[in-house]
Amino acid sequence: MFSVEVENITDGLCASQKLERDRAVADLASKIKSFSPDLLQSLMKALLQIVTDSSSTWESQHGCLLGLKVAVGVTSPDRESQFHLEVREIAIRLLTHQEVRVRQAAGEVLGALCERDGGATYSIVRGQVLDLVRSSLDRQATDDDASRSEHENTRILMEKLSAGSRERRNSGDAAQIFHDTAGWRNLETSMKCLEHMINGAAPKFLPYVDQELLDLIFKALTHTNRFVRETGFNVCGALVSCGAYEGAELLESNPMFTFGDQLTQHLGEGLADNWSQVRLASSVATRKFLMSLPPGAQERFFPVLLPRLCLNRYYVAEGVRLYSQETWRQVTEAEGKTLVEKYINHVVSYYIEATGADNHAVREAACACIAELALKLNTGAVRSHVQPLLHALTVCFADDSWPVRDAACVACGNFILCFPEEAQGSMEVLYPLFFTNLEDSIPSVRQGAAVAIANVVKAYGRDALPMIVDKMKEGLKGVKDQPCESERYGDLESGPAMYGVVKRKRDNDPELHSNKQMYSCGSLAPKMGRGGGGCSDCRFRRPPQVWERADGYVYLASELAGVPDAACEVTSCLPMVAEAVQHKHYAAHITLLETLCKTLPHLAKGLSKKVFKSHLHLFLDSIFYALECENGLTSSAASQCLTQLSQLLGPNILRGRVEEHNPSYLRALDANNFIAPL
Known part of the structure; x- marks a missing residue:
């Protein structure tokens, strides 16, 4: 009777499919406590025999090791010491098995033994496991079949990676890339075995x-x-x-x-x-x-x-x-705020160090954390660190990772708002950086720069305003000089674009793309353009387009509208904003229209309903043009703009102003109000 039941259990544990083996292990774990001592003894002998049989497949060894792990959990280390001894010897031997899943299961078995005997198993196998880890840490080529297979696969992989560049094939760089990223066959499972034994012994592991x-x-x-x-x-x-x-x-x-x-x-x-x-x-x-x-x-x-x-x-x-x-x-x-203030010297030192990290994500996070210091801590705790923190942020302005530039810009604006006196000496350097970000090719960078410049105006009031308003007027007036597409892209390849992407002619120059450093997963993105003090050193940022400059100043007008000292100047610039978005001779004009529609409600709230109502007519043509255009983002922004203006001004007032300006727009307005098709 026992032989049939044992055979059924081992057949499941030796199945070729992992799902069946997992199901058999779970079934064994749920029933094993109800087994009689004789049945349990027969099962353990059968599992040991399969695991030690050199003709057994790795699937059979893997499943039976997991079965032994379950059996170890219900046996007494005193009464079953011989069984534990045999299991321990088998697990140690299989820690160097060619199949990784067998090695993992062997480590789990040793962990289960440590759980039963309070770490005594670790004291016995300690030397073997640690020697295995120690020898694997310094990886050397070996002559076994697994290593030969691994090295051959590596050679094929590196040939594929270096295809098209004969000089890079089998190069030191390729070898280093593999060395830094490849899995180390026995080391990981040996370390996992050590982890299982520590977790198994738990507090009883402390003496070791x-x-x-x-x-x-x-x-x-x-x-x-x-x-x-x-x-x-x-x-x-x-x-x-x-x-x-x-x-x-x-x-x-x-x-x-x-x-x-x-x-x-x-x-x-x-x-x-x-x-x-x-x-x-x-x-x-x-x-x-x-x-x-x-x-x-x-x-x-x-x-x-x-x-x-x-x-x-x-x-x-x-x-x-x-x-x-x-x-x-x-x-x-x-108590996080209190603790940061208590250890502010260590915090500031590390934040500044992080702004120079190789990882662009770390630099971005560092800028965000520096901004947090200005906004959340007591000014007395941060005041003495303002200058070194501002200097670190200034360096990040020249980063070629646009999220870093954006985070640095916003952080500088927060510092200026919170510490205007301490930041005064840095403004000569910061003003050009702010305006460079305001013209950046990335929309969120332009928006962040607008927020930062608005904080500058809040900090310095009318002392800073004249120069900023002059820049804004100049930027808004320049849209009429925006080149059309044929002039802008004279250096592009002729012929149809592939995958919707048109390539510049210089992109096919092999000298620009051969024998260059590679980066994986963005984790080691380069620190480019960080040597100088300005963004002119950034090598991977194209010159701003005229419309992008105007787009940044539309964002700026919206932010300044909420600053009392700047309200009058923003109001005087509204006709120039309206005129800037009416130029449609270039393809990207719909993006500028989208920005207008997204910022107009915020601008209206900042100026107040009374002031804005008298200028609403300047923007109606542009809003309804955007509403009916084929670009989904621009049309959606116009729809939301009308909805928000209706809530702010009142639906009847908005309808009356639209009817007075152009009655033909009423159909589109009503359709938008009732979310009906146009």
Whole structure:
């Protein structure tokens, strides 16, 4: 009877499909506690026999290892010591198996053994596992079949990557790229095995924490390969979880506190890693580390960890950002502002360092965090740091990553508004940068520059206004000189465009695209144009178009409308705004119209209904032209503009003004009001 039931279980565990093996493991886990001792003994012998049989497929070994893991969980280490010994020897041997899933399962089995015996298994296999990790950290070519296969696949991959450039084939750069990004066959599974054993033993693992183990983990945390670093931080997270604080436990006996300074240093480096996956793994380990200590003991490590946790709340990768925000909430307990002020020197130092990071996402987050210092902290805590922070932001103005330029511009505007006296000496440098961003080819950069310049006017009032208004008038009047498309793109290839993209003739020059540095996933985007003090050093930004300059000043007019000192000047410029959007001789005029429709309600609120009503007629032709155009974004913006103006002025007043200006527009207005087809 037993043989039939055992055969049914092993058949499921040895299935060729993973789904069937997983189903068999789950079924075994739900029923094994009800097995009789004899049935359990028969099952364990059968599983051991399959795993040790050299003719068994890797699928069979994988499934039976998972079955052994389940069996280990219901056996007593005292009564079944011989069984545990055999399982341990098999798991250690299979840690170097060619198939990664077998190696992973072997590590899980060792973790289950540590859970049953409180870490005794680790004390026995410690030398073998750590030696395996240590030897794998310094990867060397080997002669086994798996390594030969891996190296051949690597050669093929690198040939594909370097196709078309004979000089790059088998180059040192290609080898380094592989070295930094390829999976390291035994190392990851060996580290995962160590993680499973630590998690299995939990608090009982603390006596085994020593400098030798930490040095090995720290070596992985500083490894050149990002996958190794990520796995290392996962192990580090498991390690620090063992030291969770309990009320009666003395900190002096907690290895996490004893070795805390070393851990903090490496966790801080991980929180600033260029790769988002590594940064997230370090974030998880950092939260576990801080939450394992009582609140009074945490502050010892805040000078290193707090600034990095604070910056990661703005990191572009959503997983890192959301996890860091929750960590901040748990660690600071609503005292984040007070803690940042307390450690302001460390925070400012790290923020400035981050503005020069290789990763453009870090530079962008640093600019956002610097802006936060001006807006949220007490001015007395930040005042002495204004100049170095403004200098760092000024350098970021020259970044070729437009989100960094945008964030730097907005941050400078906030600093000027909060610290007008301290920023006064920097305005000679900042004014040209603001206006350069106001003419940028990226719409959100132009919009951010408009917000920043409005803050300048709020800070300095009429002292700054005349020059800004003159610039605005000049920019709005220039739209009539915007070249038409045939003049603008005289250097484009003739013939039909492919995929809707027209290429410039110079784009086919091989000298521009051969033997250049490559970047992966945007994580190591170059720090270009950061050597000089102005945006003229940026090599990858095309000169602004005339209409883009006008577009920026339309945004600026909308922002200045809400500034009392500038209301009169903005009102006087409304005819020029209306005239600028009426030029339709270039294709991008619909984008300028879209900007007008998006900003007009905000401008009307800023100037007040009474003032704006007398100028509404200037914009009606442009609004209804945009409403009926074929561009969906522009038409939608015009529709929303009419809806918002109706709410602001009143539907009857708007209808009356439209009827007075041009009765033929009423049909379109009514259709928009009732969301009916035109």
